Amino acid sequence: SGLNANGLTAALKHFPGNGRSNIDPHLETSSVKADKLDLENGDIYPFKQMITNVDNNNFFVMVTHIKYPAYDKENPASISPIIIQELLRKQLGYKGLVVTDDLEMGAVSKYFTYEELGVRAVEAGADVLLVCHTLDSQEKMYNGILQAVKEGKISEKRIDESVKRILTHKLTSDIQLHVDPETAKNVVGKNK
Numbered sequence: 001s002g003l004n005a006n007g008l009t010a011a012l013k014h015f016p017g018n019g020r021s022n023i024d025p026h027l028e029t030s031s032v033k034a035d036k037l038d039l040e041n042g043d044i045y046p047f048k049q050m051i052t053n054v055d056n057n058n059f060f061v062m063v064t065h066i067k068y069p070a071y072d073k074e075n076p077a078s079i080s081p082i083i084i085q086e087l088l089r090k091q092l093g094y095k096g097l098v099v100t101d102d103l104e105m106g107a108v109s110k111y112f113t114y115e116e117l118g119v120r121a122v123e124a125g126a127d128v129l130l131v132c133h134t135l136d137s138q139e140k141m142y143n144g145i146l147q148a149v150k151e152g153k154i155s156e157k158r159i160d161e162s163v164k165r166i167l168t169h170k171l172t173s174d175i176q177l178h179v180d181p182e183t184a185k186n187v188v189g190k191n192k
Contacts, residue, residue, distance in 0.1 A: 007173075009058065009059060009169070009173060010060070011099055012046075012060070013061070014063070014064035014101060016044050016064070016088075018066060029107040029108070029110070031068075033069070036071065039070060044087075047088075057173065062099045062100070063077045071086075075124070076107060078100045078126065079100075079117065079120035084124045084126060085125040088125075095165075096165065098125060100126045102131065103121065103130060103137075104134065104137055113144070114141045115141065115143065115144025117141060119153065122148075122154055127165050128166070
């Protein structure tokens with residue numbers, strides 16, 4: 001509420017929960033060996049409460065790179081249509097923006113190219129894909145998604161779903177949509 005009142009949107013993370021893993025996803029992948037009932041009564045419960053009780057446009061949900069074999073035996077949550085579309089969207093009813101964790105993290109970048117990761121994340125239902133460190137990785141991901149759309153692997157309808165959620169958030173939130181370039185040049189990268 002405090003962030004929203006000041007024009008910021010928080011991300012609930014890391015769906016469906018990171019607490020059971022002792023492996024750093026920045027470095028390597030891991031898998032949570034809990035059943036659905038245990039996960040839904042523990043790890044997923046706080047997410048469910050927020051989704052049920054708070055306007056879904058007031059927060060994002062960040063999806064982890066950890067694997068949850070109880071739901072999807074093959075894919076990390078961040079590129080799992082079962083976890084994003086079936087669990088988060090359909091079962092829990094989340095209507096807001098889904099954000100991936102940083103796709104440059106070792107838990108996924110060691111096993112997929114950036115082109116593959118971008119396509120898989122979009123196909124899984126992610127709206128915003130984080131690639132936080134290098135322009136080269138960002139360009140590879142962008143170009144992979146663009147190529148997949150041109151080839152019909154990802155439909156424009158799928159892209160439009162995310163664009164609609166992003167624009168809805170921007171146009172209905174108390175966030176500043178326009179930035180003065182001169183002000184930005186004088187502020188960005190400067191220590192205050």
